[in-house]
Amino acid sequence: MRKDFGGKPFMYPQPVLIIGTYNEDGTANAMNAAWGGICGADRIIIDLSMHKTTENILREKAFTVHMADVKHETEADYLGLVSGNKVPDKLTKAGFHTTASAHVHAPIIEELPLALECELVHQTEEGIVGKIVNVSIDESVLDENGKLDPDRLEAIAFDPMNAAYLRVGGKVGNAFSDGKKLM
């Protein structure tokens, strides 16, 4: 028996994306976004509404996208609660440190091990579209073969129905492979 819930954004999982940008004065800003996704081999779309981050992206033509993780769940939530207009030093208050991306004019948050460095492609009705020009991953979350280990990354997902964060990890199976059993 199924129940109807109306038109709601109940996709699972949704990412918890920490978007890094530079303010007009060169200081770093960051916010938390769950609406967005990959839309091409090197493209990402993020629906941000009108935030300081949107202004920054349109001016600087660049942004970074970090994955929030279990270790920084409180800090990631904080970045979504507080406006960069009201608390200009919110990144510092969250205990984060930044370095400049070598590829785009946007900050990388050192404490978050996975960052997508993006150039602005355009702004559409659905959101800001970025071209991912580089992915930067801290060695602490790479395995012996130099590949990202999701169980070391410990990314979190947003649970839109319960306003909660969920754990992502624990391999269930192999993509483009397990389904062959049914062929």
Add this chain to the structure above:
Amino acid sequence: MRKDFGGKPFMYPQPVLIIGTYNEDGTANAMNAAWGGICGADRIIIDLSMHKTTENILREKAFTVHMADVKHETEADYLGLVSGNKVPDKLTKAGFHTTASAHVHAPIIEELPLALECELVHQTEEGIVGKIVNVSIDESVLDENGKLDPDRLEAIAFDPMNAAYLRVGGKVGNAFSDGKKLM
């Protein structure tokens, strides 16, 4: 120490979306997509490239989006490996059964407990944009308060770097709340 990986779609988590559509002859089709996300309070975008599913959506102006789960990981992977053009009865081969959505002209896969029923809004450079007109959830994954329980849903995520599927679940914290500790 961070390492560079170039321009890759390495977002974590990425969803595993099973897109349901009707073929021209009224039979049901489904495919597996990981590129896409929420882009508004009742909007979803999905990058599908040119597939039978895209043809079906543009003709029927509707589609459903189901969340792949641990229980049907093999079946979900199979739907992504096999083209509906070559195997018209791939849904049956996967052991899935469908019923017509009461809200849009698209099939609901009975075995998958969470489905978004969508009307086509438009097709953009980034993908197909749908308006979610209803969310249909099977009671088996609802908790005592009638809310979705992610640990019963057991949605899976796509791991793009390792071509694997990951588990999603296990509450880590509260959104719009935990961050207040830092305010």
